[in-house]
Amino acid sequence: RTIVLATRNAKKVPEMRAILAEAGLDVEVVGLDRYPDAPEVPETEPTFSGNALLKARAIARHTGLPAVADDSGLQVDELNGMPGVLSARWSGSFGDRSGDRDAANLRLVLDQLADTPAERRGARFVSAAAIVLPSGEERAVEGTVAGHVITAPRGGNGFGYDPIFVPDGETRTIAELTAEEKNAISHRGVAFRRLARVLRELL
Numbered sequence: 194r195t196i197v198l199a200t201r202n203a204k205k206v207p208e209m210r211a212i213l214a215e216a217g218l219d220v221e222v223v224g225l226d227r228y229p230d231a232p233e234v235p236e237t238e239p240t241f242s243g244n245a246l247l248k249a250r251a252i253a254r255h256t257g258l259p260a261v262a263d264d265s266g267l268q269v270d271e272l273n274g275m276p277g278v279l280s281a282r283w284s285g286s287f288g289d290r291s292g293d294r295d296a297a298n299l300r301l302v303l304d305q306l307a308d309t310p311a312e313r314r315g316a317r318f319v320s321a322a323a324i325v326l327p328s329g330e331e332r333a334v335e336g337t338v339a340g341h342v343i344t345a346p347r348g349g350n351g352f353g354y355d356p357i358f359v360p361d362g363e364t365r366t367i368a369e370l371t372a373e374e375k376n377a378i379s380h381r382g383v384a385f386r387r388l389a390r391v392l393r394e395l396l
């Protein structure tokens with residue numbers, strides 16, 4: 194069977210692919226590059242799972258195939274859980290998926306925490322993973338990874354807020370981990386391993 198990954202974030206695609214492949218699912222995973230006319234979906238829901246379902250529904254409808262989507266972000270304790278579902282557009286750059294967007298977003302979080310001491314810099318990454326079947330059947334699951342925000346970016350791997358986030362039990366930022374190390378502990382790793390179990394039942 195074929196499933197479509199409903200994301201336009203080129204950095205998420207290999208993560209989602211690798212985690213699903215490792216889960217040993219017998220499926221062919223295709224990206225949205227096969228569907229240049231796929232609709233752009235505004236993320237209007239207040240929750241990660243709500244937005245992941247919006248993206249997966251639109252792509253399942255467009256392609257007639259089972260669609261899998263991720264909605265994710267960083268929740269910072271000191272910012273009352275923000276940027277949260279607003280993580281992709283925290284510095285105001287709508288629709289922009291470049292490294293410039295990521296750099297501006299993480300810079301803003303660092304500036305907002307400039308006066309926050311180490312013991313109050315707790316945060317977590319959250320990923321909601323959704324599957325929508327052409328029949329209309331749908332499920333969403335979540336994964337999180339807890340850690341803290343450091344004061345200056347480190348590392349060149351990964352994407353987004355990875356250079357400023359150190360997971361609990363680590364001294365390195367996620368951007369200093371290999372792709373395999375990241376997938377083993379990340380919010381998306383946890384969520385997509387859960388989703389793989391659901392997919393095994395549904396498909």
Ligand code: ITT
Pocket residue numbers: 199200201202205236263264265266267280281282290295298318351352353354355379381
């Ligand atoms: P799609 O909606 O097309 O999947 P997107 O990049 O806009 O792509 P989201 O709306 O889910 O995805 O926004 C996720 C935001 O959270 C974005 O700012 C990411 O940089 C950040 N983020 C998500 N996962 C991350 C990770 O593993 N490491 C660092 N930052 C992450």
